Amino acid sequence: MIFNANYLRGAVKIRIIGSMPERFINLCIADNILLWGITKTKEDLIAWIGLDDFFRIRPLVARSRTKIVVMAHRGLPFVVKRIKRRKMMIAGACLFIILLNVLSSYVWFVEVTGLKTMPEQTILNVASQYGLKPGAVKDGINSKLLEREILLNVPEVAWVGVTFTGTRAVIEIVEKTMPKQEDKAPANIVAGKDGVIAELIALAGQPAVKKGDTVKKGDLLIKGFASGLTPTDVQGQPQAASTDPELVRAKGIIKARVWYESYAETGLEATHVTRTGNRQAAILLKIGSSELAFNTTRDQPFAEFETEIIHKQLPGWRNSVFVVESTIKQYYEVTSHKTIKSLDDARNEAHAKAMQVVQDIIPESAQVLSRNYEVLKTTEENIVRVKVSVETIEDIGQTINISQ
Numbered sequence: 001m002i003f004n005a006n007y008l009r010g011a012v013k014i015r016i017i018g019s020m021p022e023r024f025i026n027l028c029i030a031d032n033i034l035l036w037g038i039t040k041t042k043e044d045l046i047a048w049i050g051l052d053d054f055f056r057i058r059p060l061v062a063r064s065r066t067k068i069v070v071m072a073h074r075g076l077p078f079v080v081k082r083i084k085r086r087k088m089m090i091a092g093a094c095l096f097i098i099l100l101n102v103l104s105s106y107v108w109f110v111e112v113t114g115l116k117t118m119p120e121q122t123i124l125n126v127a128s129q130y131g132l133k134p135g136a137v138k139d140g141i142n143s144k145l146l147e148r149e150i151l152l153n154v155p156e157v158a159w160v161g162v163t164f165t166g167t168r169a170v171i172e173i174v175e176k177t178m179p180k181q182e183d184k185a186p187a188n189i190v191a192g193k194d195g196v197i198a199e200l201i202a203l204a205g206q207p208a209v210k211k212g213d214t215v216k217k218g219d220l221l222i223k224g225f226a227s228g229l230t231p232t233d234v235q236g237q238p239q240a241a242s243t244d245p246e247l248v249r250a251k252g253i254i255k256a257r258v259w260y261e262s263y264a265e266t267g268l269e270a271t272h273v274t275r276t277g278n279r280q281a282a283i284l285l286k287i288g289s290s291e292l293a294f295n296t297t298r299d300q301p302f303a304e305f306e307t308e309i310i311h312k313q314l315p316g317w318r319n320s321v322f323v324v325e326s327t328i329k330q331y332y333e334v335t336s337h338k339t340i341k342s343l344d345d346a347r348n349e350a351h352a353k354a355m356q357v358v359q360d361i362i363p364e365s366a367q368v369l370s371r372n373y374e375v376l377k378t379t380e381e382n383i384v385r386v387k388v389s390v391e392t393i394e395d396i397g398q399t400i401n402i403s404q
Contacts, residue, residue: 006048006050006075007074007075007076008075008076009050009051009052009075009076009077010050010051010052010073010074010075010076010077010078011048011049011050011051011073011074011075012048012049012050012051012054012070012072012073013037013046013047013048013070013071013072013073014046014047014048014049014054014068014069014070014071015044015045015046015068015069015071016044016045016046016047016066016067016068017043017044017066017067017068017069018044018064018065018066018067019065020064020065020066021044021045021064021066022045023064023065023066024045024057024060024061024064024066025038025045025047027060027063027064028049028053028057028060031056031060033049033053033056033057033060034049034050034053035047035048035049036048046071051073051075051077103167104166104167105137105138105139106135106136106137106138106167107132107133107134107135107136107137107138107141107164107167107168107169108134108135108167108168109134109167109168109169110124110127110132110133110134110168110169110171111168111169111170111171112124112170112171112173113170113171113172113173114172114173114174114175115173115175116175117156117175118154118156118157118173118175122154123150123154123157123171123173126149126150126153126154127146127150127171129149130142130145130146130149131146132146132162132169132171138164138169141162141169143162143163146162147160147161147162150171155176156175156176157173157174157175157176158174158175158176159173159174160172160173160174183249183401184249185249185401185402186224186247186248186249186401186402187224187249187250187399187400187401187402188205188220188221188222188223188224188250188399188400188402189205189220189221189222189224189250189251189252189254189397189398189399189400190218190219190220190221190397190398190400191215191216191217191218191219191221191254191256191396191397191398192217192396192397192398193217193258193396194214194215194216194217194258195214195215195256195257195258195259195396196212196213196214196215196256196257197209197210197211197212197213197214197215197221197254197255197256198211198255198256198257198393199211199253199254199255200221200222200252200253200254200255201252201253201254202222202250202251202252203251203252203253204222204248204249204250204251204252205222205223205224205225205226205248205249205250205251205252206222206223206225207221207222207223207252208220208221208222208223209221215256215396221252221254221396221397222250222251222252222254222397223250224247224248224249224250224402225245225246225247225248226245226246226247226248247402249399250399252397253395253397254395254396254397255393255394255395255396256393256394256396257369257391257392257393258366258391258392258393258394258396259389259390259391259392260358260361260362260389260390260391260392261358261387261388261389261390262354262355262357262358262387262388263354263376263385263386263387263388264350264351264353264354264357264385264386264388265350265378265383265384265385265386266341266346266347266349266350266353266383266384267341267346267382267383267384268340268341268343268346268381268382268383268384269338269339269340269341269382270338270339270340270341271336271337271338272336272337272338272339273304273306273334273335273336274334274335274336275306275332275333275334276332276333276334276335277333278302278332278333279330279331279332279333280295280297280301280302280330280331281295281297281328281329281330281331282294282295282296282297282328282329282331283295283326283327283328283329284326284327284328284329285325285326286324286325286326286327287324288324297329297331301331301333302331302333302334303333304333304334304335304336305331305332305333305334306331306332306334307329307330307331307332308329308330308332309327309328309329309330310327310328310329310330311325311326311327311328312325312326312328313325313326343384346384347375347384347386350384350385350386351373351386351388353386354373354386354387354388355371355373355388357388358388358390362390362392362394363394365394365395366392366393366394367392367393367394368390368391368392369391369392369393370389370390370391371388371389371390372388372389372390373386373387373388373389374386374387
C-alpha cells in the first residue's frame with residue numbers, strides 16, 4: 001500500500017551530504033516528514049522522500065547545514081509530466097492505434113488453397129461477386145453464403161471453407177475427383193517399342209500379329225475393325241460382307257519380350273581434388289557504362305585452383321536503363337592426387353553406371369526376366385568398359401486414333 005501510494009503521489013531519491021546528515025533525518029521525523037529506504041555510504045545518507053514532502057524540506061536543510069542532491073524520481077506525476085511534453089507523440093500513437101483498428105477490419109489479401117487442377121481465378125471471381133475481395137469490410141462478408149455460392153457455381157468443388165486471419169482471407173478448397181472421360185474414337189493398337197510377342201489377347205478389334213512374331217516400334221498389333229463375321233439375313237442365308245468395315249476402338253493385352261542394352265566405362269586412374277582453404281577474390285563493379293575493379297588478382301593466383309563466378313544485378317527501375325551489377329570471381333587453391341583402382345572396383349563401378357541407365361528407362365510395371373553383363377575388350381589399357389543386357393516382359397501396346 002505504501003508503494004502504491006508513493007507511486008501515485010510521486011517519490012524522489014535524495015543524497016544527504018554534510019558533516020552530520022543524521023541531524024537532517026531527526027528534523028524530518030520531528031516535522032512528520034516520512035523518509036524510507038535509508039542507506040548509508042561512507043560519508044552520506046541516501047533516502048526516498050515523497051514528492052509533496054520534498055518541497056517542505058528547504059528550511060530543514062538550512063537548519064541541519066546539509067546539502068540535498070536529487071538522484072532519481074519515480075511515480076505518476078513524473079509520467080504525466082513527460083506525457084505533457086510529448087503531446088504530438090502521444091497523439092500519433094493514438095492515431096496509429098485507431099488506424100490499425102480501422103485497417104484491420106478490412107480484408108487486404110485473399111488466398112486460395114487446396115487447388116490441384118482448377119484455376120485460382122475461377123474461385124476468386126465467384127468470391128468477388130459475393131463481396132470477398134481486397135478492400136472489403138470483414139463484417140460485411142457472409143462466410144456461409146459465400147461457401148454455398150462457391151459450391152453452387154463451381155461444380156468441381158466438393159467442399160469449401162472461408163476463414164479470416166487478421167487482414168487475410170483464406171478460401172480452402174477440396175476438389176471433386178472427376179471420372180475420366182473415356183475416349184470412344186476408333187483406334188488401332190501399335191507397338192510402342194521393339195520386341196517379340198509373348199501374349200496377345202484382343203478384347204476389341206482384329207489381331208494383326210500372333211505369339212512369337214517379332215515386331216518393331218510402330219507396327220500394327222490390333223486393328224480397329226469389328227470382328228469379321230459374315231452377316232446373315234432373316235432366313236439364315238449368308239449375305240455379302242459390307243465393303244466398309246465397322247471401325248471400333250481396339251482394346252487388348254499385348255505383352256512382349258523386350259531387350260535393353262547399355263554401355264559404361266570407368267578409368268583405372270582417378271584424380272581427387274581437395275581445397276586447401278586459401279582463396280582470393282576479384283570484384284568487378286559495373287555502374288551504367290563505367291566499370292570499377294576491386295581486389296584484382298593475377299591470372300594464375302595459385303599453381304592449382306578452382307574458379308567460382310558470382311554474378312549479381314540490382315533490379316532496374318521503371319523506364320531506366322541505368323544498370324548496377326557486380327561480378328565476383330572466387331579463386332580457391334586446390335591440391336590434386338591420383339589413385340589407382342583395382343580391376344574389380346573399376347568393373348563394378350562401370351557395371352553400376354550401365355545398370356542405372358537401363359533401370360531409368362525400364363517401366364515399373366515390366367517383369368524382369370534376366371540381367372547379364374560382360375566386360376568388353378578395349379585398346380586402351382586404363383579403361384574398363386562394360387555392356388549390360390536386361391530382358392523383360394512388358395505391355396508394349398500403344399493406342400493410336402484412326403483418322404477418318
